[in-house]
Amino acid sequence: MKELALHILDITQNSVRAKATFIEINILESPVTDILKITISDNGCGMSKDVLKNVTDPFYTTRTTRHVGLGLPLFKMNAIQSGGSLDITSEPGRGTTVEASFSYSNIDRPPMGDIGGTIALIISGNPEIDFRFSYQVESKRWSVDTTELREALGETPVTDLKVVKYLKEMITENINELNEENLIDDKY
């Protein structure tokens, strides 16, 4: 994957397949401590220890439509290549958490990419699932969740095309603002 946002899109799909009803996506960007961390946690069906041992093996998959499963292995590869790591914790019946950390300044770290568009598509593409998304740059944080989103929307579905576009712009703007605020703080 060329962008971290695409990995997020991909790994979130695992949670969807695990029948999660709530998925949390957290991103932490900290140039000061040289860390970029992505955490995706869900309340889906979870995995047993045996399955957990195998998930980062590219030739392991729970799918029946094909014989390889590259989502987690590719994510892990990118994390390790850029001086980071990938940790997965899971408990059957409770859910799964995937945490990938990257060295922020590493030249091999893929760019974040279109995170606004990605989150908007994740939310609208899975209307029956609740999401919380938060983005943190150093100590400044912005978050949005589908409960407040549904409240604001009233009866309009999250799949409405205008809503999807608006969400994308809203998320992108607010993240850019976090980055700008951080730059201003840096100066003083």
Place this chain on the structure above:
Amino acid sequence: MGKLKSLADLKKIQEEARSKLDLRVKGDNPESLVQIKVAMATCGIASGAKEVMNFLVEELDKRGIGAIVTQTGCMGYCYAEPTIEVKLPGQEPLVYGFVDRKRADEIIEKYIKNGELVDGIIPVNYEKIDQ
């Protein structure tokens, strides 16, 4: 610098969307909308499914077509990604393979608007060799 977009402003959009939707469907009846599923597993994403989904969302809205665009997993046609399933109201769903912006545009203009079939259909009876 301008004001940041927030959920509060979404209310306005919502009212706008709602009034348009009412004219079109009268209440919640997803059956009367075009339903598109974009295959978004690792294979799809790596071949550009997100681009295609973004394109579909933007263009369908611009061209005023009532549609729901959602995601689905891998349908087993990894060789033909990005794939999308298009279901016109009252018709059987069709799966299109190798969908890039150009083909997505063609699907909107020809298939969704006029019901003409476009290149790239994956037949339903297609099965993998080992099955």
